[in-house]
Amino acid sequence: MNGGNSRPVSPGGGVSPSSVRLSENASEISGLSAVNGADERRVTGHQAPPAGMQASARDMYSIHGEQAARRRAIAELIFFAGVNDLRRCRQIAVTWNIKVKEPAVMDYDRRTPLHVSAAEGAYSVVEWLVHEGADVNSLDRHGRTPLEEAARNDHGEVVRLLIQNGGNVFEDGKLVPLDQSKLRGIVNTRRMMMSELGWEPEWEVNPRELQLVERIGSGEFGDVYKAKWHGSYVAAKLLKRSDEIAIGDFRTEIAILRKIHHPNCTQFLGACTKQKPYIVITELMACSLADAFQRTFYTPSVRRQVEIALDFARGMAYLHSRRQPIVHRDLKPANLMIAGNLHADTEQLYLDSGVIKVADFGLSKSLVPVERHGGLVGAQDINVTYKLTGETGSYRYMAPECFRHEPYNLKVDVYSFAMIIFQLFEATQPFAGHDPVEAARNAAMLSARPGFPPRNKLSKTELEMRRLIEDCWAADAEKRPTFEEIIQRLEAQLATLPKHQHFEKDAACTGCNLQ
Template identity: 70%
Template sequence: MVMDYDKRTPLHIAAVEGAYSVVQWLVKDEKVPVNPLDRHGRTPLEEAASHDHKEVVMLLISAGGAIYEGDKLVPLDASKLRGAVPTRTRDVGWVDEWEVSPKELKFVSKIGSGEFGDVFKAKWHGSFVAAKLLKRSDEIALGDFRTEIAILRKIHHPNMNQFLGACTKQRPYVVLTELMACSLADAFHWTMITMNRRRQVEVALDFARGMAYLHSRRQPIAHRDLKPANLMFSGNLHADVEQLILDSGVVKVCDFGLSKTLMANDKLKPLQRTDTSAEQFTDTYKLTGETGSYRYMAPEVFRHEPYNLKVDVYSFAIICFQLFEQVAPYATMDPLQAARCAACEDLRPTFPKVSGGLTEVHQKLRTLVEECWDKDPEKRPSFVKIVERLEGVLQLLPMHIHTFTKDQECCTVS
């Protein structure tokens, strides 16, 4: 049996990560032992239960999973972890609290499409919502889908797209979130819309505040797929889109399909550590694998090296480069080429020359961006620190007033 030096098997690792499809493959197809003990006497079921991966818990229990306690294997319901994770379908919180009947939904129009599903504008109890339909409908897809829901329903912050419910009892599987007006990618593509410096900083600050929340949770969440298309403007859906972008819209982080909830890895955690702030997580949580969009991907991810929360800080920097400089990063390269050059040649986007020199604010923003895309992840600031610095920059900028009239195609800024 394959093990690491802590006697953790692939099933242990998959259970910790909540990787439903991997657990399914190991247990059902590979027929691996379901109750191996690691060096600390933990079974895969204990790992899944401790990390609140309900779907993986149910799968392991169905395969004979148990908890090692008192020198013997006992059922979860008879162990010290009983009650920590519901083990009967009627007890599982997301079923009772979040389940939505497809009959309650009226699909209005298709507003987007991705690798994993299509997104529709839908009406639900009189309100417009975003409905994401899962393309795959097999058991493994449903398990992964429910694992994603388990992350979504824990996220509550003004700068996070709000999860509203899901349809998981019949196909097609659907997840409902609040409907947003447009994305930052849309704003970048609409050439008639130009944010002034204060608005640029406001957008970056909304973005950073949302990420500071994700990274500072008791169980931090790494987004791992930050890009302009996943930053959305919310607000009055009856208002002009230009008004939301240039003035009143709140930026929210969306699309948590690649997000990962992190728990401390004992072999990496310093024994003397007592500080659990986001600043202390950088050497405690390590992931590997290539996830996210190439143009905004951190070099260590592209190189398949261990990485941590700071990959999101790198992506933040590349996005803010375009936001502050109003030019696309690596404009002459395709995404894969850009990622390869950033990872293998330490290439970064080139700041355009500014006639007359940089203002104090512009210089501060460029310095922040450069620190955030540092090749050494440990030198990149945390999002808590980024928020503090952006708040300081905002204090240096005058308030702006936008006026809109029905006869204008766009708007005026004063």
């Protein structure tokens, strides 16, 4: 980062698009873009001040522009605090010389970065803000403190951290301790204190109880093993780089995962967090959609394709509709599991009987891999990074706004859904034949999208699916449908299809060179 540059920079050293807009807005407001003495009225929309006042007016406009840019920077700081992006929060604070303890660092509702990060369970950011002197008892427009936000959202680790640093809740016109307030039943403070003395949460598993049977997969977060636990076969993911995982974030997200119960989401069973490597234990799945794409040379019937898309959409609708929505941010075929008889072959599960379940959700804060912070970086840097890690799979399915390092919302998952469903229905990877990072860059910077393969004849359902895919990968995230709307469209198509359709052998392989 260049400390003398007034623009926030992206992790790779380039200027981020959001900061470009900041600087463009600032120069537009300041009215300093008149060239060769041209009339400033063309720029500002106001009559140019008299000659003797031009310098002071110019200073005023310049200050106005800087203030507007600073307000935008504070808004972005608050956003990234909520998604636990500590690195970017620090970057914005340093670049714009923002002191988080200043009263002006808040939004319209007087919510500070600490309010937002506490409400979202963003442990690392909360810890940093407290260390930087943020007021742990600041009140928003509704009279809530950061501690109340954490308590109402059941973020026990964050609650404990705030209490340890003097956090209280505001009640009857004064600040009172949480365990003496009307909120004391929301978070079991007694259980938290017992945890500090060695009491373990119900999801904590003794690693000695796990018997690793065989390694069944490997990904950017770690190696996955088939394991035996109290007589049942489970999936045990041994996390890589455990030394880099913030245990507070990890435990906060585990506490959320244990509450997820849906037939189209993998079931969390427990975790080992007392010693390294950390382990996440889930139900054992037969295979992933990526496995099916690679190993199957048959195309599912159109009805089966719609059923798979529906399973996928229902799992995501559940995650997005929770009181605390979960944004996956890393959807790809390898993170869609196929449940069914563990002794059945992949082809049978894919073409007929398997149930799709969304996996690897909910750990997006503590387990964001170092290499995925890339985004807008130099091509040489990003290529070196991925030659070392071999992890390029996510880029092909990544929403443009994520690649551009812009603030994002739930609709990033809708874009990834479109890319995966394109692969399912068209029997070819999105941007097939292109480097994954280059494909993502073209999608983000040039609005490129995969081309639909030519076909002699398309059914009404196949035409509708193409329209749905195009809607879901819209460049404007707000124009993408919600998963509930996607479900309605898929169910309408399913109702028109015969209940028994046969799969076909296809020369195309959706998994060739799968990344």
